[in-house]
Amino acid sequence: MNMQAEATDTRTAHAAAFADLDFDLLRRYVQVIRHKLTADQYLYHAGQPFQALYFVHSGCLKTVELADDGRDQVTGFRMRGDLLGIESIGLRQHACSAVALEQGEVWELPYPAMLTACRELPELQAKLTAALAEQIRQDHAWMLNVGTLNAEQRVASFLVDVAARYARLGYSARHFILRMRRTDMANFLALKHETVSRAMTRLDDLRLIAVERREVRVLDDAGLRRMAAGCAS
Amino acid sequence: MNMQAEATDTRTAHAAAFADLDFDLLRRYVQVIRHKLTADQYLYHAGQPFQALYFVHSGCLKTVELADDGRDQVTGFRMRGDLLGIESIGLRQHACSAVALEQGEVWELPYPAMLTACRELPELQAKLTAALAEQIRQDHAWMLNVGTLNAEQRVASFLVDVAARYARLGYSARHFILRMRRTDMANFLALKHETVSRAMTRLDDLRLIAVERREVRVLDDAGLRRMAAGCAS
DNA sequence: TCCCGGCGTTACACACGGTTACAAACCGTT
DNA sequence: AACGGTTTGTAACCGTGTGTAACGCCGGGA
Numbered sequence: 020m021n022m023q024a025e026a027t028d029t030r031t032a033h034a035a036a037f038a039d040l041d042f043d044l045l046r047r048y049v050q051v052i053r054h055k056l057t058a059d060q061y062l063y064h065a066g067q068p069f070q071a072l073y074f075v076h077s078g079c080l081k082t083v084e085l086a087d088d089g090r091d092q093v094t095g096f097r098m099r100g101d102l103l104g105i106e107s108i109g110l111r112q113h114a115c116s117a118v119a120l121e122q123g124e125v126w127e128l129p130y131p132a133m134l135t136a137c138r139e140l141p142e143l144q145a146k147l148t149a150a151l152a153e154q155i156r157q158d159h160a161w162m163l164n165v166g167t168l169n170a171e172q173r174v175a176s177f178l179v180d181v182a183a184r185y186a187r188l189g190y191s192a193r194h195f196i197l198r199m200r201r202t203d204m205a206n207f208l209a210l211k212h213e214t215v216s217r218a219m220t221r222l223d224d225l226r227l228i229a230v231e232r233r234e235v236r237v238l239d240d241a242g243l244r245r246m247a248a249g250c251a252s
Numbered sequence: 253m254n255m256q257a258e259a260t261d262t263r264t265a266h267a268a269a270f271a272d273l274d275f276d277l278l279r280r281y282v283q284v285i286r287h288k289l290t291a292d293q294y295l296y297h298a299g300q301p302f303q304a305l306y307f308v309h310s311g312c313l314k315t316v317e318l319a320d321d322g323r324d325q326v327t328g329f330r331m332r333g334d335l336l337g338i339e340s341i342g343l344r345q346h347a348c349s350a351v352a353l354e355q356g357e358v359w360e361l362p363y364p365a366m367l368t369a370c371r372e373l374p375e376l377q378a379k380l381t382a383a384l385a386e387q388i389r390q391d392h393a394w395m396l397n398v399g400t401l402n403a404e405q406r407v408a409s410f411l412v413d414v415a416a417r418y419a420r421l422g423y424s425a426r427h428f429i430l431r432m433r434r435t436d437m438a439n440f441l442a443l444k445h446e447t448v449s450r451a452m453t454r455l456d457d458l459r460l461i462a463v464e465r466r467e468v469r470v471l472d473d474a475g476l477r478r479m480a481a482g483c484a485s
Numbered sequence: 486t487c488c489c490g491g492c493g494t495t496a497c498a499c500a501c502g503g504t505t506a507c508a509a510a511c512c513g514t515t
Numbered sequence: 516a517a518c519g520g521t522t523t524g525t526a527a528c529c530g531t532g533t534g535t536a537a538c539g540c541c542g543g544g545a
Binding site: 402403443444446447450465 | 533
């Protein structure tokens with residue numbers, strides 16, 4: 020849901036997913052600890068000691084960047100197969116917070132053990148590095164969208180990306196339930212929640228989607244993608 | 253110049269710089285190739301084969317994300333000590349373009365050789381990973397600023413960050429020359445160049461800075477930082 | 486030296502999205 | 516079923532930043 024370029028073009032074709040990792044092999048080196056999460060539960064707070072990465076097994080979480088003066092920015096949403104905490108690598112304390120949007124389960128991967136495991140398993144090292152690079156590309160795609168698209172286009176782009184992520188997980192890209200509130204979506208897209216509401220109803224009016232609160236049905240995929248790209252009208 | 257949090261707080265205190273790397277040691281493993289660049293010269297284009305990372309030895313470059321429909325977004329500015337190309341790790345082709353803003357020199361680090369060198373030098377591997385994570389944190393700080401600050405505050409924040417980067421390189425944080433045009437600044441800050449101009453003159457009117465085209469003098473550092481934070485007025 | 490093109494600045498009208506306010510729908514609790 | 520709190524939707528107004536245009540400045544080339 021990081022609004023990365025929707026089409027898997029040649030540049031992103033080889034983006035490695037952490038999901039298809041051999042966890043049985045990994046468990047020989049790293050003690051993987053399962054954690055159940057409930058809605059609104061913090062997985063970690065900004066400022067807490069950084070000790071582990073987290074693999075999302077189920078559910079959906081948001082990562083939130085915080086400023087000293089109280090400003091906050093949702094920097095992404097993570098679902099099954101995504102890795103959490105990589106942004107804090109090299110620090111002693113977490114750079115941001117991670118909050119569960121619904122109940123779910125994450126697998127804790129203690130970082131010191133991961134480091135030694137990386138020395139034994141070059142494949143793991145490559146996957147981790149690839150995950151970091153992929154995160155940078157996602158963020159840059161977000162910058163491009165927020166920097167160049169208007170409110171409606173941003174919302175459309177977001178929905179296209181969400182749909183693609185659901186498709187990758189084997190769910191329907193045509194009909195899904197958003198896991199986050201309007202406020203979270205708005206914050207992520209650098210908009211206000213009223214604006215997101217208006218954009219959603221407008222996309223509904225245009226028969227591109229059918230919305231009912233968090234339930235979204237994609238009626239005109241091509242049209243939605245056209246809207247998500249720079250094309251006006 | 254990526255508008256990261258200006259104060260080096262406890263969270264960013266251990267951000268590893270690639271600058272203090274032992275290049276003599278690295279040269280035993282990697283054939284470092286020097287490249288001179290002239291203003292407006294592309295170091296690499298989006299879509300070109302990804303074969304190397306680049307260490308900026310002198311000069312200033314911008315990285316530009318491109319969309320199929322022609323939209324473009326400046327994702328950052330790189331100066332001496334910064335690493336270029338890391339966002340394309342794991343891909344066959346570069347994900348973005350890099351353009352020199354002035355004459356300068358970069359050192360090409362062929363990536364396959366870097367990979368093998370990383371296996372021999374754990375310190376190098378750590379530095380590379382840290383550089384990737386640091387990039388993510390910079391991007392998230394940018395998201396926070398663009399998502400929550402108005403035009404004036406963004407420009408102030410940008411100037412504070414530029415000043416900090418110059419200071420780190422041993423130059424004056426009080427008096428410097430911007431290396432990029434208003435258009436590049438504006439694109440990076442998700443504004444229009446006219447808006448950046450107006451913001452600069454307003455910061456000048458407020459006696460926080462003294463501007464004359466690309467020349468900037470910081471008159472009230474604390475005031476500028478206050479403006480760069482969420483504080484209104 | 487003059488001319489030209491790129492860059493930066495300024496003025497003004499307008500539009501998009503923010504602000505504010507209120508209402509409706511949903512949720513969990515009692 | 517009634518209640519309160521939260522989330523979402525709708526509407527009117529307003530302000531920040533944009534679009535447009537004109538002008539000034541500076542540097543490079545003829």
